[in-house]
Amino acid sequence: MPRLFVPICDNSIYAHLILTMKGRNLEIQVYGNPVLQQKTKAVDKITDEILQLIADLKVTMHEKEGLGLAANQVGISLAVIAVNPKGAEIDQEPFAVINPELVECSGQIEREEGCLSIPGISEVVARPTKVIVKGINEEGKPVQINAEGLLARVFMHEIDHINGVFFVNHLGKTRLELLQNQLKEITRNRKNTSTKTKRKTQ
Numbered sequence: 240m241p242r243l244f245v246p247i248c249d250n251s252i253y254a255h256l257i258l259t260m261k262g263r264n265l266e267i268q269v270y271g272n273p274v275l276q277q278k279t280k281a282v283d284k285i286t287d288e289i290l291q292l293i294a295d296l297k298v299t300m301h302e303k304e305g306l307g308l309a310a311n312q313v314g315i316s317l318a319v320i321a322v323n324p325k326g327a328e329i330d331q332e333p334f335a336v337i338n339p340e341l342v343e344c345s346g347q348i349e350r351e352e353g354c355l356s357i358p359g360i361s362e363v364v365a366r367p368t369k370v371i372v373k374g375i376n377e378e379g380k381p382v383q384i385n386a387e388g389l390l391a392r393v394f395m396h397e398i399d400h401i402n403g404v405f406f407v408n409h410l411g412k413t414r415l416e417l418l419q420n421q422l423k424e425i426t427r428n429r430k431n432t433s434t435k436t437k438r439k440t441q
């Protein structure tokens with residue numbers, strides 16, 4: 240059974256503020272957008288904007304039925320991720336981690352993986368079976384999380400995102416070459432959509 244440890248929230252100002260923030264369902268940025276290929280910036284202060292971003296990530300993750308979501312997937316180049324333990328059959332509410340970093344990992348398992356930013360493609364990727372991740376929680380406190388199984392995979396996937404890495408970057412050269420046409424198609428569709436949007440707003 241996967242285990243997860245997160246300290247219980249206290250009554251800090253952040254805990255109160257986060258409850259008042261209403262999240263929005265944002266558009267997911269897709270493969271080809273440079274924001275997904277750049278390393279994101281670490282958060283040095285928890286502001287209202289960061290709390291709004293966390294609320295937005297949670298709502299967007301829920302609406303798009305993702306197991307996790309990174310801030311650059313909604314176009315914000317900051318090191319913030321949200322994860323949904325329930326999607327990994329762990330009875331815990333979705334939560335965010337600010338400046339997440341991998342501390343330790345062990346084991347390895349292959350499993351099919353997909354990504355909201357690479358629609359229509361899923362591939363088998365090897366990931367650790369157990370991870371320890373550190374970061375800052377929504378209350379602004381340092382946190383260390385032990386995750387196993389699918390949730391460990393989600394953490395690895397999202398930490399990759401904030402470092403500008405896609406799950407397909409873990410594939411062998413031959414496999415990646417075979418996906419090139421599909422990846423180009425996603426990039427092409429992205430450009431077409433943004434041109435249309437631009438026209439609409441002009």
Ligand SMILES: [Zn+2]
Binds near residue numbers: 353354355356396400
């Ligand atoms: Zn992804």
